[in-house]
Amino acid sequence: MDAQNWVAMGYVKGAFGIKGWLKVKADTEYTDSLLDYPEWRLRRDRDVRTLALESGKVAGDELQVKFVGIDDRDAAALLRGYTVEIARADFAPAAEDEYYWADLVGMTVQNREGADLGKVVNLMDTGAHDVLVIEGGFGQKLIPFVSHYIDEVDGANRVITADWGVDY
Structure with missing residues (x-):
């Protein structure tokens, strides 16, 4: 997929805990909406990583998420500042007279x-x-x-x- 098929939906604020969890600020209508997508693309400049969501939950106005293969605080901390992108093809169809x-x-x-x-x-x-x-x-x-x-x-x-x- 090229860049125009991915939509920025938030960003990684930083590491949370010692087991590879991350804090994410979601730029969506509902904070938990990002948890509906099993695959996220993280991008910072030219560095792009596609990660599978292992687990996640809402904590106040942010998300706490865990990705497959990100298993400690050091690995999680390296993702701070990455933009969270979701494939446009994975969006649910919009209702009539509603638009993304x-x-x-x-x-x-x-x-x-x-x-x-x-x-x-x-x-x-x-x-x-x-x-x-x-x-x-x-x-x-x-x-x-x-x-x-x-x-x-x-x-x-x-x-x-x-x-x-x-x-x-």
Whole structure:
């Protein structure tokens, strides 16, 4: 698989205990979501390792995980700072009218008049709803990802149509 088929989902904070356990900060809606995936890819710069999850649990707002073959604190400590990635192909299908953020990033956003507002570079969770962060020829735009402003998400063509003016 190439890099675009892997999605960053958190990072390794450091070693935990003496038996190879790690503390992981999950960047997922639910902290325990990462435990649903039996294989994780850890990446730091050009160093990439694919590891099998042996065990894991939620501890406060982080995960404590154990990988097959990482059996002591020294081996675990070497993984501090690695990004946790999950294969996009392993994601459960999204429900109707729901989308993974990873699928929206990179999509082109056009308004109803066909003007190209730019590409989705990120999303923000405001608590009330998600917001698309768009970068393009008209500058940065923040568009609430709600049905009032989003007319269509065309996944096949990677285009989002929005009720949003170029001068907003």
